[in-house]
Amino acid sequence: MSLLKVAGLNKKFGQHYALSRIDFEIVPGEIHALVGENGAGKSTFIKIVTGVYAPDGGDIIWQGSPVVIADPSDARRIGINVVHQDRHLIPSFTGYENLYLGLPYPKSKTGIGVHWKQMRQRAARLMEEYGVRLDMNKTADRMSPPEKTMLEILRAMMLECKLLILDEPTASLTDQETEQLFALIRKLTEQGTAILYVSHRMDEIFRLSDRITVFRNGERVATVNRNETDKDRLISLMNNSEYKKSNREERAVPPGEPVLQVKELSTEDGKVDRVSLQVRQGEIVGIFGLAGAGRTELLEAIYGLRRISGGEIVIRGLRKKEADPRQSLDQGVVLIPEERKRDGLIMGMSIRENMTLPVLRKFSSGWKIRKKPEKAETKRWMEDMNVKASGPEQAVGQLSGGNQQKVVFAKALMSSPVLFLCDEPTQAVDIMTRDEIHRLLKHQADQGCAVLFVSSDLQEVLDISDRLYVLHEGRIAAELANRSVTPEQVLAYCFSQGKERGHQHG
Numbered sequence: 001m002s003l004l005k006v007a008g009l010n011k012k013f014g015q016h017y018a019l020s021r022i023d024f025e026i027v028p029g030e031i032h033a034l035v036g037e038n039g040a041g042k043s044t045f046i047k048i049v050t051g052v053y054a055p056d057g058g059d060i061i062w063q064g065s066p067v068v069i070a071d072p073s074d075a076r077r078i079g080i081n082v083v084h085q086d087r088h089l090i091p092s093f094t095g096y097e098n099l100y101l102g103l104p105y106p107k108s109k110t111g112i113g114v115h116w117k118q119m120r121q122r123a124a125r126l127m128e129e130y131g132v133r134l135d136m137n138k139t140a141d142r143m144s145p146p147e148k149t150m151l152e153i154l155r156a157m158m159l160e161c162k163l164l165i166l167d168e169p170t171a172s173l174t175d176q177e178t179e180q181l182f183a184l185i186r187k188l189t190e191q192g193t194a195i196l197y198v199s200h201r202m203d204e205i206f207r208l209s210d211r212i213t214v215f216r217n218g219e220r221v222a223t224v225n226r227n228e229t230d231k232d233r234l235i236s237l238m239n240n241s242e243y244k245k246s247n248r249e250e251r252a253v254p255p256g257e258p259v260l261q262v263k264e265l266s267t268e269d270g271k272v273d274r275v276s277l278q279v280r281q282g283e284i285v286g287i288f289g290l291a292g293a294g295r296t297e298l299l300e301a302i303y304g305l306r307r308i309s310g311g312e313i314v315i316r317g318l319r320k321k322e323a324d325p326r327q328s329l330d331q332g333v334v335l336i337p338e339e340r341k342r343d344g345l346i347m348g349m350s351i352r353e354n355m356t357l358p359v360l361r362k363f364s365s366g367w368k369i370r371k372k373p374e375k376a377e378t379k380r381w382m383e384d385m386n387v388k389a390s391g392p393e394q395a396v397g398q399l400s401g402g403n404q405q406k407v408v409f410a411k412a413l414m415s416s417p418v419l420f421l422c423d424e425p426t427q428a429v430d431i432m433t434r435d436e437i438h439r440l441l442k443h444q445a446d447q448g449c450a451v452l453f454v455s456s457d458l459q460e461v462l463d464i465s466d467r468l469y470v471l472h473e474g475r476i477a478a479e480l481a482n483r484s485v486t487p488e489q490v491l492a493y494c495f496s497q498g499k500e501r502g503h504q505h506g
Contacts, residue, residue: 001064003028003194004049004080004163009058011044011218018044019218022058026163031185031195033205033226036215037238037430039388039400042198045215046165050075050082076102079162083152083169095136095143099123099155126154130184144292146177153184164188165196168428170204174290174456175491182208200430201457202231214238239432255466256281258314259419259450262302265311271297273474274311279419279450284441286465286482287454290494293471295454296338299421302452303335304328316418329358332418336408336425338454340401344408347397351389352378354396355411362414381410386436402433409440420444420451426460438464458487470494 002025009022019041026032036042047053049060051069060067062078069075075082089098096119106115106122123136132150140148149169156164166185170178185195185208199205205212206226213223214237222237260279266272271294279285289295300306302313304325313320315331328335337343345354355378356363363374378392385406389399396407405425412420420441426434441451441464455461461468462485470478470493477493 002026002061003030003063005061006049007059007061009045009048009060010056011041011048011053012056017218019048019055022215022220024213024220024223026194026196028162028192028194029189030211031189031197031209033197033199033209033212034215035199035205035212035234035238037402037432039217039403040215040238040430041218042215043167043400044218046082046167046196046198050080050165073102076159079160080165081156081159081161081163082165082167083149083156084167089140089148089151091141092139094139095134095151096120096123098140098151099126099136099158101155103158122158123154126157130154130157130187131180132184146173146181149173149181150184153181157188161188161193163194163196165198167198168200169197170199170201175458176290178204200428200434202234202431205234206231235431238430255283256448259316260302260452261314263312263314265298265301265313266309267297267301268307268309269297271306271474272301272308275471275474275476276311277469277476277479279452281448281450282445283466284445284451284453284464286461286468287452287471288458288461288468288490288494289471289477292473293494294474295471296423297474298471299335299423299452299454302328303333303421305335329415332416334412334415334417334420336412336420336422338423338427340404340408344411345396345404348395350393351382351387351396351399351407352392354407355381355414358411359414377414381414385410385440402429405429405433405437409437413444418449420449420453422451422453424455425453426455426457434460458490462487462490 005025007023009019009024010017011019022045024045034042034045044053048055049069051071051074054070060069067078069080090101093101096116100119106118107113108115120136127134132154134147134150140151143151153164169181173181189195197205197208209226211223211225212229212234214221214234216238258278258280262275262277265275275298277285287295287298297306301308304320304327315333318331320327320331341347346357352375356374360369363370363377375392382389382392387399387403387406387410389403396404399407422441426437429437441453445451453461453464462482465482468480468482468485468490469476470480470490472494480490
């Protein structure tokens with residue numbers, strides 16, 4: 001019998017159908033993948049099933065009976081939980097406190113105060129049952145992305161969870177952490193929990209899922225068994241066209257003079273330890289390492305968001321004097337941050353306001369902003385970046401994740417950068433947008449820009465980089481010329497126990 005079945009589901013925003021006549025079914029213990037380009041309707045579907053949005057038509061049937069899911073508490077009550085792409089934790093709360101969000105705290109024997117020991121014991125039993133290790137005394141703002149993911153899944157399992165929806169769960173997870181997540185997913189399905197797995201990573205889809213449903217432009221175009229399809233067929237269904245793989249041949253433009261030179265750089269918090277590297281004109285340099293290796297911290301130190309304790313940063317021959325992002329921008333350095341919604345965009349502001357915010361001087365006349373050229377410039381970048389939106393005044397928070405990332409890149413390009421610092425720039429975007437971003441970065445490199453590129457996806461780093469550095473425990477473990485480098489070679493340095501810098505391999 002079906003666990004969840006929807007029939008003829010519709011959702012409109014204004015005159016636009018975000019979902020149209022959706023039929024869908026998932027059974028207990030099944031891993032059912034949901035795929036589609038950004039804006040295909042996946043997030044809207046999840047929000048209806050979890051009670052965030054009310055449908056405008058159609059039926060929702062839960063365990064054979066029609067239901068109305070009026071709000072998220074209704075969804076949790078019947079056994080539907082979701083782990084969102086954007087983690088829903090309270091930063092200042094500990095793991096224990098976040099675990100009990102929305103649930104009553106156990107009372108002490110006197111009935112006054114919280115029974116903390118009972119909370120800790122329940123958390124310990126839960127972690128043991130699912131093979132998860134977390135320091136639950138840490139606050140959420142001190143947890144890494146994979147730790148937050150595991151905590152959210154544990155939180156979902158605090159109740160009798162029959163359907164767990166995972167929205168891009170492996171974003172920012174390393175291969176090792178992804179394996180831990182997959183082991184946890186298998187334990188859940190063995191107990192009869194159904195998994196609705198939403199991801200843009202095709203390798204994961206084909207490795208995990210039993211069935212795959214494809215959404216396109218708000219409609220369900222197909223549901224297929226995993227062993228009866230392949231990657232190219234799925235992408236064709238998603239895009240309604242034949243998928244063209246990006247050009248991964250070596251670029252013909254030779255690298256020029258150094259744009260970025262980092263010499264024996266260390267940060268005050270110890271996350272970066274005597275790192276030296278360089279990126280030249282026309283070069284894409286990748287950085288790879290396991291979680292905790294210091295990838296994000298290194299980019300933040302270079303950009304000026306993290307205080308340094310030693311070493312130096314030289315941009316086009318000029319030494320950076322202090323940790324100041326404004327100086328970086330003046331020197332032509334832009335950062336594409338890992339957390340685009342938190343650090344790259346102001347969600348309540350329009351596309352125009354987000355794009356032009358760093359370069360308002362360009363459109364100012366005294367104290368007044370010249371709106372006409374500002375709007376014209378925004379429209380041009382929207383067209384160049386293929387941003388799908390109603391217009392420049394649409395709130396950026398209403399866009400899909402891929403289109404939001406295009407706005408982040410357009411904002412960066414408006415400042416005519418010479419150096420891109422990219423931290424997980426293709427995280428949680430569909431495969432076509434991912435290729436667009438790769439082509440954009442290669443084009444910028446061909447025009448003489450320098451690119452420093454961080455990704456948790458090792459294959460992506462190998463696909464796009466001319467050279468790569470491997471980080472291990474805050475230090476450079478190896479510098480590799482990207483010619484016939486294998487994932488196994490890179491991972492060998494990641495798991496190395498030594499801290500001595502490796503030599504360059506050709």
